[in-house]
Amino acid sequence: MAQHDKDPARVPMTMIQALRSAMDVMMARDDNVIVYGQDVGYFGGVFRVTEGLQAKYGKTRCFDAPINESGIVGTAIGMAAYGLRPVVEIQFADYFYPATDQIVSEAARLRHRSASDFSAPMTIRMPCGGGIYGGQTHSQSPEAFFTHVCGLRTVMPSNPVDAKGLLIAAIECDDPVIFLEPKRLYNGPFDGHHDRPVVPWSRHELGKVPEGYYSVPLTSAAVFRPGKAVTVLTYGTMVWVAEAAAREAGIDAEIIDLRSLWPLDLDTIVESVKKTGRCVVVHEATRTSGFGAELVALVQEHCFYHLEAPIERVAGWDTPYPHAQEWAYFPGPSRVAEALKRTLEA
Template sequence: MTMIQALRSAMDVMMGRDPRVVVFGQDVGYFGGVFRVTEGLQKKYGSSRCFDAPISEGGIVGAAVGMAAYGLRPVVEIQFADYFYPASDQIVSEAARLRYRSAGDFTAPLTIRMPCGGGIYGGQTHSQSPEALFTHVCGLRTVMPSNPYDAKGLLIAAIECEDPVIFLEPKRLYNGPFDGHHDRPVVPWSQHAMGRVPEGHYTVPLEKAAVFRPGQALTVLTYGTMVWVAEAAARETGIDAEIIDLRSIWPLDLEAIVTSVKKTGRCVVVHEATRTSGFGAELAALVQEHCFYHLEAPIARVTGWDTPYPHAQEWNYFPGPDRVGRAMRQAMEG
């Protein structure tokens, strides 16, 4: 399966298993979503289970919070992650705090799906990676898969979770294989990356990172599209890098990070989002706090620019194997 097919399969499985699961958002019903992730769900389950919403992100998430509080399990789509800002008050002030404010009388088991990142020349209003903003909010879970198998398992786990989950979907990974470069032929997925996505129900645990590529020389901490960029950099430099795919960005699998960095003694953090106050800063701080006496070189960060997302220069904006490879070499020389 492609990631699109895997995500659709996850919603299909859950809608078939649990009548409380409803799917809605802009154009997700008859049209099947701007990326066709929800294609066919309205036809199969009817317009009361999968339906279109007005162009009102605050209204979409606000309605979902109410549905979740009263027993449903809504899965809503924000058409692009860049569009979540009008819904931020509902996400931060209502969904994230409902369990605490009600002393556990109410929960908000809703999933907010958002395509994120670059790759379609969408410019600054269709290409943002705002994951760090969500990790700052107590009560939210933030997830970003890097491959179809994880995408399906994580989405099912998110729908079954009693807490609100921000589910970020890298657009560059939607439609199939990716070798870390935009100007190279697509290469076959490795078995580890693609796996065989089961048709039925399974989950990938939230809060658990994966060792995407085992290694001994240095640790790369990353997630989403950048997993594949880091893998390409390791392959091209010949450095025996261990790549940790965080999968759940928050809550974080700190044990997996610490175990890897203490083993390798070197750490490179990679993400597509803006550098300043990006999630890489939190990762670097945690590594320094927990692994300082094991480090053989300074922690390196490879990120997007501290600028509005450039339309024509997006392939220079987000890290590629060359930039990641330079950071890896520098870490090895430290």
């Protein structure tokens, strides 16, 4: 973590509070930072992430937008080109599709096709993933779509400390950043099982967030859990699922929390896989053409002669998101543990 305040005090925060703190810090530091989207003003957002920002900074700095994702993103592009730094919220990641042309054809390409005469320093926040019984239109994990688009940066934090630092870095970035927020982690680190209570963030070290300004580089992964037997590459909610799997199975797994999906911290990945000789990739999204496929390809390209077993993938089913069976759809500790054991026994 790159800190710019000297020895800042740490206070317990949920991920919701940490994200709000990041926007608060940046709105106070830079009048060009504005926040808007569906219900983010007076109401404070469907998950209350922006609660209080309108009261503090006024209706010209934090305001509501119509139910028009294309319009939200399109106006943000114009504002960003003009010199503002908009932070817009798409209420659920599933809703981004109407804004696809604006994101892909305009925001991602603006700096490159204008030879840097214009840029799009904008952040698009999106709650993503399942675990709340939100059904097919409130639970998708579309990260692979964004990592495929040249000119976009894609981020998904797994804890409040990283969430605040990464969001500050995203707001400061001169390129458009897709900032995906796992809903299951908003209020606490999940132990990986749907039938067990969520542990409050206040009881976890990663829930003690520095006050004030600091940033986490958008190009850095983190070694979430050191180990020597096998490397697990994952991000978001699945960091905690993988940790539960390794702990409960008694496996000395090294868990790499990617944090930034693109640009990717390939050096950390390669160093870990060369050390362990084994690799398991875990993500919540659909398996086929998921971001895990890119990770498998990169590991094979850079670590082939160090591998002692085939690379395993654990992911969601290749089906439309199943509302009633979502806890079977995405990986749980038992599925991840089985993959870890197969890799070790190969």
